[in-house]
């Protein structure tokens with residue numbers, strides 16, 4: 483689960499309640515939401531300790547967060563610019579900044595601005611994967627807002643907002659984005675009666691952790707990742723549909739490789755586009771492309787270029803066509819550790835996808851070449867304050883559905899999504915958590931796959947390798963009261979495959 487970086491104001495800057503001298507402002511920042519940011523290297527500093535003691539004396543509720551000094555200067559910078567800006571009075575930029583702050587506060591992944599001459603401008607946030615309507619404005623307001631964001635806030639050389647074409651840009655000027663973000667990716671497109679702008683919020687807390695269990699992976703799965711990282715060569719693939727959190731997982735794994743090697747490994751990424759900074763990695767973007775065809779070609783030449791840069795570890799953002807699949811496998815065969823993502827519905831299905839993409843089956847089923855297969859989805863985490871026991875609501879539900887869930891998850895206190903409360907911003911959910919399956923390949927498993935004996939391979943994986951399917955993982959999380967069983971079924975499929983219902987209907991007839 484991810485924390486909320488919020489968009490709080492410092493209480494320790496000049497003129498504020500707890501004003502500090504400039505030298506202290508370099509190592510400490512108290513925010514008005516109670517977060518106390520303290521430089522990791524100065525936790526034992528006597529002045530820091532004295533400040534904490536002072537807060538405790540007056541019973542000021544706070545939570546200490548050890549951070550980097552750059553995070554602290556960023557926290558102050560955001561506030562200074564806001565203050566300056568109110569004076570200069572560019573209303574539309576202020577409005578945009580406030581919109582971004584609200585989005586970050588609600589942990590929205592995207593902001594959609596739909597400008598339409600027929601139905602005005604509608605602003606929506608994507609929160610926990612659902613689009614939520616925020617507000618309506620006039621057409622002119624929306625047009626002006628998009629123009630301001632593109633022309634005055636984004637870093638584009640040719641800064642003219644064209645409502646009749648698709649444009650891409652990025653806002654990376656720290657003074658224009660709220661605390662908690664690394665940047666905002668901007669994508670625009672015309673629509674029949676207006677235009678659309680989609681802003682992707684790039685949160686910066688995603689790369690502060692190199693831990694996969696905090697994403698929702700089990701200890702056994704984290705152990706599989708550990709062993710994949712230990713193998714010096716081979717390709718490790720994370721599968722799942724769009725929006726299933728694959729990139730976050732890869733980014734955490736790469737961060738941990740860099741940290742554990744103490745910077746002795748040359749880690750190169752090829753991404754289109756790079757989403758998050760991975761400190762310590764060389765991230766190469768795919769640039770200057772107009773068409774899909776050009777994009778594919780540019781991506782392939784970026785992979786080839788990366789292989790010439792003497793890498794130990796290569797991350798390829800996504801394998802999506804035959805050339806990139808073949809290049810990824812080739813990189814693994816020439817002595818590199820490769821990490822990538824792929825669209826697939828299950829860990830074993832990754833094997834099928836690679837074969838579909840034209841990689842010879844004998845290479846795909848070689849445990850020295852393909853070392854790790856992972857597939858993941860994201861489930862919504864129930865708000866612990868307003869979730870409802872299934873017992874209390876089951877009378878209003880389909881009895882087949884209730885029985886199916888109770889049979890699949892026996893002897894557990896099962897909860898469903900509540901109507902929302904003050905703790906969860908009336909959403910009923912507080913974040914998302916991974917359900918996954920991981921396979922660390924070996925010779926016996928790959929021999930079974932080469933023979934085409936998938937059921938035997940699955941049995942071996944479950945018995946000898948403690949393999950757990952995504953469905954098993956979801957059942958565990960339902961039993962812990964962490965996720966709603968019916969939402970889980972929407973994502974990972976019916977808990978019993980729906981067999982029971984059909985059987986009973988057949989008997990009734």
Ligand SMILES: [Zn+2]
Pocket residue numbers: 865866867868869902903904905906907908909910911
């Ligand atoms: Zn709640």
